[in-house]
Amino acid sequence: MIDLHGYGPRLAEGALITIELAVLSLLLAIVLGLLTASAKMSRSWLAHRIGTLYTTVIRGVPDLVLMMLLFFGGQIGINMVTDQLYERFGWDIFINVNEFVAGVITIGLIFGAYMGETFRGAFLAVDSGQIEAGRAYGMNHWLVFRRIRFPQMMRHAIPGLSNNWMVLLKTTALVSVIGLTDMVRVAAEASKATREPFTFMIIVAAIYLLIASVSEWGFARLQKRYDVGYREAD
Amino acid sequence: MEALMTWLEAQLADNSIFTLQTLGYYGEGLVTTVQLVFLSLIIGLVLAVPLAIGRGSRHRWISLPIFLYCYVFRGTPLLVQLYLIYYGVVFVEGIQETWLWVILEKPFVPALIAFTLNTAAYTTEIFRGAIKSTARGEIEAARAYGMSRGLMLRRIVLPSAFRRALPAYGNEVIFMLHASAIASVVTIMDLTGAARFVYARYYAPFDAFLFVAAIYLCLTFAILYLFRYLERRLLAHLKPASG
Amino acid sequence: MKLHKILSLGVFGAALVAGSASAEVRDIRIGVDVPYEPMEYRTPDGELTGFDIDLGNALCAEIGIQCEWVVQGWDGIIPGLQARKYDAIMSSMTINEQRREQVLFSDPYITPPSAWFAPGDVEIGTPSEETLDGLTLGVQRGTLQDNYVTDLYGDVADVNRYATADDMVLDMDSGRLDAVFLDFPIGKSTLLDSEAGDYKVVGKKITEPKEYFGEGFGIAFRQRDKELAEAFNAALATLKENGTYDEIHERYFGAD
Numbered sequence: 204m205i206d207l208h209g210y211g212p213r214l215a216e217g218a219l220i221t222i223e224l225a226v227l228s229l230l231l232a233i234v235l236g237l238l239t240a241s242a243k244m245s246r247s248w249l250a251h252r253i254g255t256l257y258t259t260v261i262r263g264v265p266d267l268v269l270m271m272l273l274f275f276g277g278q279i280g281i282n283m284v285t286d287q288l289y290e291r292f293g294w295d296i297f298i299n300v301n302e303f304v305a306g307v308i309t310i311g312l313i314f315g316a317y318m319g320e321t322f323r324g325a326f327l328a329v330d331s332g333q334i335e336a337g338r339a340y341g342m343n344h345w346l347v348f349r350r351i352r353f354p355q356m357m358r359h360a361i362p363g364l365s366n367n368w369m370v371l372l373k374t375t376a377l378v379s380v381i382g383l384t385d386m387v388r389v390a391a392e393a394s395k396a397t398r399e400p401f402t403f404m405i406i407v408a409a410i411y412l413l414i415a416s417v418s419e420w421g422f423a424r425l426q427k428r429y430d431v432g433y434r435e436a437d
Numbered sequence: 438m439e440a441l442m443t444w445l446e447a448q449l450a451d452n453s454i455f456t457l458q459t460l461g462y463y464g465e466g467l468v469t470t471v472q473l474v475f476l477s478l479i480i481g482l483v484l485a486v487p488l489a490i491g492r493g494s495r496h497r498w499i500s501l502p503i504f505l506y507c508y509v510f511r512g513t514p515l516l517v518q519l520y521l522i523y524y525g526v527v528f529v530e531g532i533q534e535t536w537l538w539v540i541l542e543k544p545f546v547p548a549l550i551a552f553t554l555n556t557a558a559y560t561t562e563i564f565r566g567a568i569k570s571t572a573r574g575e576i577e578a579a580r581a582y583g584m585s586r587g588l589m590l591r592r593i594v595l596p597s598a599f600r601r602a603l604p605a606y607g608n609e610v611i612f613m614l615h616a617s618a619i620a621s622v623v624t625i626m627d628l629t630g631a632a633r634f635v636y637a638r639y640y641a642p643f644d645a646f647l648f649v650a651a652i653y654l655c656l657t658f659a660i661l662y663l664f665r666y667l668e669r670r671l672l673a674h675l676k677p678a679s680g
Numbered sequence: 681m682k683l684h685k686i687l688s689l690g691v692f693g694a695a696l697v698a699g700s701a702s703a704e705v706r707d708i709r710i711g712v713d714v715p716y717e718p719m720e721y722r723t724p725d726g727e728l729t730g731f732d733i734d735l736g737n738a739l740c741a742e743i744g745i746q747c748e749w750v751v752q753g754w755d756g757i758i759p760g761l762q763a764r765k766y767d768a769i770m771s772s773m774t775i776n777e778q779r780r781e782q783v784l785f786s787d788p789y790i791t792p793p794s795a796w797f798a799p800g801d802v803e804i805g806t807p808s809e810e811t812l813d814g815l816t817l818g819v820q821r822g823t824l825q826d827n828y829v830t831d832l833y834g835d836v837a838d839v840n841r842y843a844t845a846d847d848m849v850l851d852m853d854s855g856r857l858d859a860v861f862l863d864f865p866i867g868k869s870t871l872l873d874s875e876a877g878d879y880k881v882v883g884k885k886i887t888e889p890k891e892y893f894g895e896g897f898g899i900a901f902r903q904r905d906k907e908l909a910e911a912f913n914a915a916l917a918t919l920k921e922n923g924t925y926d927e928i929h930e931r932y933f934g935a936d
Contacts, residue, residue: 260654262657263653263654263657263658264615264650264653264654264657265614265615265616265617265618265629265653266615266618267618267619267621267629268618268629268632268646268649268650268653269650271629271632271633271636271642271646272642272643272646272647272650274756275636275642275646275755275756275759276642276643276646278756278759278760278762278763279642279643279759279762280643281763282759282762282763286762289904301765369512373512373513373514373515374514375514376514376515376516376517377514377516377619379516380516380619380622381755381756382753382755382756387514387516387517387520390517390520391520394520394524395524395846395847395850398528399528400520400521400524400525400527400528401521401525401528404517404520404521404524404525405521407513407517408509408513408517408518408521411512411513411514411517412508412509412512412513415512416512524850527854527855527856528854533854533855538855542816542855542856543816543838543856544840544856624840624841624842624851626841630841633821633841634821634841636755636822637755637821637822637826637841638822638826638827639778640758640759640778640782
């Protein structure tokens with residue numbers, strides 16, 4: 204067995220944090236992505252503009268820079284607000300942007316922009332006749348979304364979703380730079396302390412590959428489910 | 438309007454952050470970032486062409502190692518690859534005594550190696566996809582002309598594959614620009630390194646990081662327009678004919 | 681889970697608002713960045729220890745409050761204080777003008793010099809623009825040493841900035857750095873007294889000019905927590921009188 208110098212449990216904890224972070228960010232990104240897609244397809248000029256601005260700016264700036272801006276700047280921004288509350292009203296409110304929350308928000312915000320593009324393409328791929336048919340049945344807007352647009356959209360969205368998830372998973376490694384003890388940080392600390400960078404970094408790389416392979420399999424199953432009723436065109 | 442102007446003047450007069458010194462750091466950071474990204478993309482591109490051809494080889498002992506290389510480098514974070522190379526080379530027994538150390542001592546070369554290997558893996562996959570989607574008719578026509586495999590590759594398959602790969606490669610270039618921000622983790626003073634320096638010195642996260650975000654945004658747009666221009670020039674024949 | 685902490689801090693805040701002259705100081709949390717041996721570091725079993733930790737605990741005992749230590753990276757240590765993640769910073773923080781705009785400092789509790797350290801086999805004369813020309817120098821990002829080296833030698837030497845002192849020592853071990861500029865006690869403990877390699881001090885210990893080296897290390901509080909700072913100043917004076925301070929000092933820096 205490989206000698207982990209007692210870092211095994213901490214590495215496992217770090218892996219758990221990586222997974223939690225990735226899953227929570229993905230959920231946030233999906234919500235933001237759906238909102239963005241609707242904004243960009245909306246007839247409202249303002250909503251369209253805001254959606255476009257969001258996707259353009261986020262996709263034009265490195266993840267790490269956004270993360271530092273949000274982590275270091277977000278705390279100071281909140282402090283400004285709470286200091287005002289304290290000075291004006293004497294309310295002493297404690298809002299702490301810890302590394303984990305900052306990580307989830309930043310990664311969710313970044314991938315919300317990418318998801319927005321994925322979902323927009325997928326919504327546009329849904330046959331508009333289907334939507335009209337739903338309306339003709341007397342379904343309201345929400346019911347059409349839930350029963351017709353969303354399930355059919357998902358079929359087109361899964362490849363993009365899967366792709367975004369893979370990139371998101373790797374992006375979580377950046378939180379180690381702002382101080383969250385994910386598995387990359389544990390491995391970096393262990394490498395420095397034991398002077399064995401190969402052991403720890405290769406283990407972490409293997410865990411990433413494992414998570415990626417498992418999720419690839421999961422997405423393939425999901426695709427099968429949403430593909431029901433369709434056959435691959437030749 | 439009046440109020441806005443006076444506010445702006447006050448801001449500039451009271452500006453202790455964007456001095457000549459810090460702007461100098463941002464300037465040097467810009468040069469370092471561009472060097473790092475440009476060099477890794479060029480070397481990565483040169484590596485990717487033979488790898489992409491080898492990836493499609495019928496011989497498993499050629500295609501399998503290339504597949505594994507791509508799988509590992511695309512499936513793991515660049516940060517892990519960077520740590521592995523930056524700290525890894527140090528513990529190779531006796532490396533400090535060899536000539537290699539002269540180039541590996543500075544963080545630039547280890548970072549360049551990590552970035553190059555990473556982008557080469559992605560580019561290989563992009564090219565492979567483009568080569569695979571070569572129209573069958575083109576290959577049959579080349580065969581009919583009696584072209585050898587090498588000649589066909591050089592004259593027919595690769596030129597059209599490069600064009601088809603252009604949009605995806607444009608994304609890869611932007612991806613590398615953004616990924617290069619992690620160079621600051623191993624003490625390189627790239628754009629992000631300059632921003633971290635300014636933040637730490639003046640406790641001014643908004644000034645430091647918003648400024649650098651704007652520079653990255655401009656670079657991204659420049660790359661975007663360059664590739665749009667190239668696509669217009671090189672992919673004109675693929676556009677639907679206008680009526 | 682964290683609610684009771686939030687509430688207790690809220691109560692603490694309210695107590696400060698209500699408290700006038702005879703402020704009742706409640707239990708507090710202190711932020712610290714480890715490792716920075718011998719000022720603050722962990723024993724192998726994870727226990728926090730060091731000069732700051734022992735002195736901080738003694739000060740809290742003197743005031744009659746409970747203190748809890750919160751570990752926080754240097755990059756975010758001042759924002760963390762302002763965000764009320766903790767109520768004080770005791771982490772080898774030099775008192776200077778830039779920081780004074782952000783936080784309220786106690787009286788200085790120790791004034792250690794800074795010094796250049798280099799591997800034993802590297803020949804460097806007394807540090808100056810000529811002797812450091814072309815070398816690679818290491819500092820911890822955002823420290824007073826960073827400001828000093830950047831301003832004095834940034835044009836002639838390569839300055840590598842690190843997030844932690846640990847990363848810096850590792851890079852010097854591996855031969856990537858020609859010299860580092862550190863608080864003297866930290867360099868002595870992590871480099872001179874360590875097994876890692878053969879190191880030496882280059883030149884004299886440096887404490888001037890004051891615009892860089894400030895007035896020594898202070899405990900940082902939020903601007904408005906004046907009563908808290910005064911309580912710590914009073915306790916520090918008592919510990920210096922009754923010999924407790926000297927005892928702790930000797931524990932980490934020896935008798936001299």
